[in-house]
Amino acid sequence: MSETKTIGKGIWIDKLAQELLEREKELGRSLDLIKVESGLGASGIPHIGSLGDAVRAYGVKLALENFGYKSELIAYSDDLDGLRKIPEGFPKSLEEHIAKPVSLIPDPFGCHESYGMHMSSILLDGLDKVGIKYEFRRALDTYKQGLLKDQIHTILQNSSKIGDKISELVGQEKYQKYLPYFPVCSNCNRLYTAEATEYISDEKKVLYNCHDTEIGSKKVKGCNHDGEADIGKDLGKLAWKVEFAARWAAFDIRFEAYGKDIMDSVKVNDWVADEILNYPPPHHVKYEMFLDKGGKKISKSLGNVITAQKWLEFGNDKSILLLLYKRITGARELGFEDIPSLMNEYNELEDIYFGRIKVDNPAKLTKSNGLFEYVNLLKPPKESSVHVNFRLLIELSKIFKEDRIQRVMKKLLEYGVIKTKKPEVEKLIELAGNFADEFDQQEKVEIDLDELTKKSLKELTTALNSDEELEDIQNTIYQIAKSNNVQPKDFFKILYQIILGTSRGPKIGPFISDIGRRKVADLISEYL
């Protein structure tokens, strides 16, 4: 094992980049600029998985640059994709736009030029927030400007050969019958309803007829328009089974990752690129999809879609990058509940990097440090940030809801976790607080109070409201319970239920002082 020379920074991204370089050298292609691509869907809400595709492609770009090559990430939004389903939480008025390319549908929220740009922007904003740089391209412009017209031409000329091959490779037979090109009907703006009937090679035009069709189980009405589409400037798009290949060749893409759901498409596209377009396809890596935690919570609620934006309410950008860079295989079920451990794991990586934690195995050390550098986009900080266990922050945040930052900070100082108040810790408390508020909704329990308990509670409120110094609130509570023949155990439990909504909590005397005696008295009064 020790004989193995470390490649780059020593993590999977470096290995991938090296494989890519070796392949390119074999192919003898120019390495002046190595372009990597990430495709963004523009029809649904961008899940963190889509973000991952781009973030990982960016990792490969970083690795290539680290090896001394120039590289660029192209973020390509497929905004000619047709709207098939209205996403959860979006207005039903979108119904009339079903089957239209998302870039031709008005933004239902009115903040972007189209529905498609609205969706893409969510993803691009996520990339910006975690520090990923990219060059943005979109399908609408690509097709309008005819950037793919040579490839489309070649593909359509070879459509029957391609149709047969698709059937052979993945068992899908429709392209033996249909052209792998979907024109946008110039009359009703719909995709899919317009069936390409013939390709006139000399004129580079596709003839089509717009008719009723089905998308999924839904019927979509066509407008009966007979039209022709110029592949060099009219709107339309290649089927996915061949579109990647066209784009790779046109844009000279050397790397693209893909999720296992489009494995078959990639297989076909690789063949098309190689055999039809005479362009060796980019190097690939396949990754598993992120799944929602199974059988948990309200799976249909909008809150379950994990977007970068939502994630960043609870965790920092490092936690996202760590999630995506730590490995590419595995990672199946993902939820916001993974954030705390990722936050802590980053701290651990940083401690190792700065030598505060010793790692004996040199290979592991290299890997850990490499991962740390990638999570910092190969610009690691000069000095360590302040570390506070994120779970502790969440626990404290559960307890202190009002004036949270100050109170939690005070506790941290008391515990000796931090030495001085720092803005970066405030930020962490804010994140932990959001997490606590969102995921620790306490069920409002009906509390049954018998007469003795009520009497005790009354005495307690009186004591708390008095101006006398209460030497020891803990002790007072205990005495009150005892003198009224109430089990202290039960009495404490009830107090926790009233104050925190849980049956347990921190030591209650100091805790009441922290929150404020009067305030607790008021809380208790509501139950009397």
Place this chain on the structure above:
RNA sequence: GGGUCUAUGGCGCAGCCAGGUAGCGCACCGGACUUUUAAUCCGGUUGUCGAGGGUCCGAAUCCCUCUAGACCCGCCA
């Protein structure tokens, strides 16, 4: 029909992709503190790493076979 992934203490998972004494969180047990709650702190227990075979000085990790489960594709993008 085709394909991918997963299987590790009671539960949830990391470690595997570049082989080198099996780890974390929760739970559990003990101690400290506390006027018998709880929290907190300190310490501790828990595993033939799904089964079988192979490679190797050495396998949770690499290779093959098998079993079980999950997911994806076979609408469309």
